Amino acid sequence: MKGFTHGSEKEKDEARKLYLSGLSADEVGRRLNRNSTTIGTWCKDILIKYSQKGKHHKSPPPFTKEHRERIAKSKRGEKNINWKGKNAGITAIHHWVGRRKPKVELCVRCKQRKAIDLANISQKYKRDVNDFEWLCRSCHMTEDGRMNKLVHVKKGIGGSKVNEKIVIEIRKKYKKYNSQENLKIFQNNLAKEYGLSIDGIRHIIYRSTWKNVI
Numbered sequence: 001m002k003g004f005t006h007g008s009e010k011e012k013d014e015a016r017k018l019y020l021s022g023l024s025a026d027e028v029g030r031r032l033n034r035n036s037t038t039i040g041t042w043c044k045d046i047l048i049k050y051s052q053k054g055k056h057h058k059s060p061p062p063f064t065k066e067h068r069e070r071i072a073k074s075k076r077g078e079k080n081i082n083w084k085g086k087n088a089g090i091t092a093i094h095h096w097v098g099r100r101k102p103k104v105e106l107c108v109r110c111k112q113r114k115a116i117d118l119a120n121i122s123q124k125y126k127r128d129v130n131d132f133e134w135l136c137r138s139c140h141m142t143e144d145g146r147m148n149k150l151v152h153v154k155k156g157i158g159g160s161k162v163n164e165k166i167v168i169e170i171r172k173k174y175k176k177y178n179s180q181e182n183l184k185i186f187q188n189n190l191a192k193e194y195g196l197s198i199d200g201i202r203h204i205i206y207r208s209t210w211k212n213v214i
């Protein structure tokens, strides 16, 4: 066995990864030629997760916010092959939030119509469930001055400009849209094609912007 808790960050990371994969501290220790106490020291933060099952501590300390974040990250982030970090596309973020933000029956704004859109609040598409809300289509399109902030529609995410010609093109494509196809994917493809946000595309096809254009 190597000396007590000294180890390179690489080795510690390796231990944490193995530990999170479900091996016990003993098993990780055997693989890395370390004793289980050393592994326990390295994995202290994630250890708490397992201590809930009574494996390591009799009375586990309460979860701190940091612990929860680390555990959530290890489960949902690094281990998820779809993880793209901050640069994830808008659709990916929508899906990510969609899996985590509990669906509500009614629109959180008008509380009358059925909630169908997971709408981004800041327009910055943060990977943050609190930056999204469940809205009905109507509120999604017209709600609280967001319409006035539609600079992103005109400029687009990649700085591309929208003009009448493009609006007509997008609407023509939407007319041909075959409802068998997934609507979100269809809209996202348009967004990519024209360098716009998916909301920008939606505003165009649902005519909440560029109303004067046929």
Ligand SMILES: [Zn+2]
Binding pocket: 107, 108, 109, 110, 111, 112, 113, 135, 136, 137, 138, 139, 140
């Ligand atoms: Zn509504």
